Amino acid sequence: MKRKLLSLLLCAVLALGVLPAPAFAGYENFTEQQPYTGLFADVPPDAWYAENVELAYEYGLINGVSQTSFAPDNSLTMAEAVKLAAxxxxxxxxGATDFAASSPxxxxxxxxxxxxxxxxxxxxSYEAAATRGAFADVLAKAFPEEALEQVNSVEDGAIPDVPEGAYYxxxxxxxxxxxxxxxxxxxxxLLPDSTIKRSEAAAIVTRMVEPALRQTVTLEVRETLTADEAITYCMPAVxxxxxxxxxxxxLGMGSGVLIGPDGDAVTCGHVVxxxxxxxxxxxDGTRHEVSIYDLNADMDIAHIQLEGSGLPYLQxxxxxxxxxxxxxxxxxxGGRAKLTQGTVIDPYNTDYTTPMIESSASVISxxxxxxxVDSAGRLVGITVSSQSGGKPSFSVPITALKELDGSEAVSVAAYTDAHRPAASRCYAGLYPVPDFGKVTGVPLFAWSRDRNPSFxxxxxxxxxxxMPDEQQKLLQYYAALNENTFYLFSxxxxxxxxxxxxxVQLYQTTYQGYDVLAVVVTGLHSNLIGGLPQTAGFFCRHLRRMWADMNFLRQYCIISQKGK
Incomplete structure (x- = not known):
């Protein structure tokens, strides 16, 4: 069966129109049990959930955590969810509740x-936090199905993150x-795996007991996303x-992508x-501190964690x-969110240390x-590099994330301190520039220092x-540069x-009558902010032919942007 993707045609949220109430006798049993006089100081009158909290309190369904506090952002437990449903x-x-005291x-x-x-x-566990999926599952069984009359058109498969066969x-x-x-x-x-807040529970419960509060929504499935639909659907997770x-x-600005509602995310290695x-x-403008699970410099991918829950994410x-x-x-x-469209040129480009998705979608610093993302809005790769001009571009397949550890996230500072480059593999006095000889095993022939202040x-x-296997040696050194935080940004x-x-620059020249590879390390007065690595010419499968065709043997740089 053709895979379909989700497209929301119309969504009326809290402030939009309400629906006529169905006539079922059971609804008449919900009456005011206690007056609400604005006693909860943490429920502002203009909060989106204020009316729901008031009604839930008056009906005796949800009380505060104290006489003056409702704690709208606190998570509901499964025990509380079961009590509400019961x-x-x-x-x-x-027509009433008659529950005796029990322990627990x-x-x-x-x-x-x-x-x-x-x-x-x-x-x-009844004391565990209730997820949105679990809450929906127990609440839906509190009323007979006929009391939850269908008023909205929601096609099967149209809720993006509710897989067929899920218990909820x-x-x-x-x-x-x-x-x-x-x-x-x-x-x-739905964000079924994220926890549900007390404010959200109040809104759902009051819509259950007051059909006039129910909302209109239409969800249908379509085969592809247009560019406009893709940015609407996907950008909140980027x-x-x-x-x-x-x-x-x-230091810099890059991008990242959420892949889970509780902050699970991914970015490229050179950003972190x-x-x-x-x-x-x-x-939406909110800022979240980030911790890190793991990164792989060779694959240029990092597994990170944002603080927060109920966050938008991509499948x-x-x-x-x-x-x-x-x-x-x-x-x-580092500016506004932007989408570019392209097609896949090579889904498994092996010119590099790890296979890449090569596409014509333009990406820049x-x-x-x-x-x-694919035409269904699903994340297939993480953008990493491009040729000069932004395309073709190269992305690490999202499957590479399987190679990274995801067991425990630590602070970024702690991760960096624990993974500092080894000084023993760096040039003396030039930490953390990796020593080509120590990385590759090629003996140092000579070295010199130019004290010219400009260069x-x-x-x-x-x-x-x-170096009879110079391509392999260069690949080794390129990987070491990446591992030690050095990238070819421009x-x-x-x-x-x-x-x-x-x-750090590399070029081939002659020195004392010998053909040599020169590794040149110069100082910078300041560090550039941001940047997207450019693709490196020596990664090409036909490196030797390229050197001959482009007269690289005595040119300034072995590392060049592909196609320049």
């Missing part, structure tokens, strides 16, 4: 829920179609990523390698084919770590005759993503 069921069916306090509600089909089996799927579709749920964003996502050094100075703090800024897809439409999303130049530097010479010089004020 009370709703009892009032609807019997939720035992009597759990027993009622099991007896009346709200729960099919005892929960493993039937409940979610029932509540969407009844207008009790409308989704958390413009695409109608964030701007700021990196800082140990002194708190801004060697930095001491990361801050993510979402499209992933593991395969893409040549000719497929793709969209690249990020923050080029600031796009690093952004999303490459002074250290020159390290290695005989080409000692031109022909490697500079550091972590703010080390060195520039």
């Amino acid at each position: 009370c709703l069921h009892s009032i609807y069916q019997n 306090w939720y035992t009597v509600y759990a027993a009622y829920a099991l007896e009346n089909g709200i729960l099919s089996a005892p929960l493993e 799927a039937d409940a979610a579709y029932l509540l969407y179609r009844a207008g009790v749920l409308t989704g958390s964003d413009a695409s109608g996502r 964030f701007k990523l700021y990196s800082y050094d140990a002194k708190g100075s801004l 390698n060697g930095v001491y703090r990361l801050v993510a800024e979402l499209t 992933t897809a593991e395969t893409v084919q040549a000719g497929d439409t793709v969209y690249a999303l990020g923050y080029p130049g 600031g796009n690093s770590g952004g999303a490459l 002074g530097g250290s020159y390290f010479y290695y005989k080409m005759s000692d 031109g022909d010089a490697f500079t550091s993503s972590a703010g080390y004020l060195y520039s």
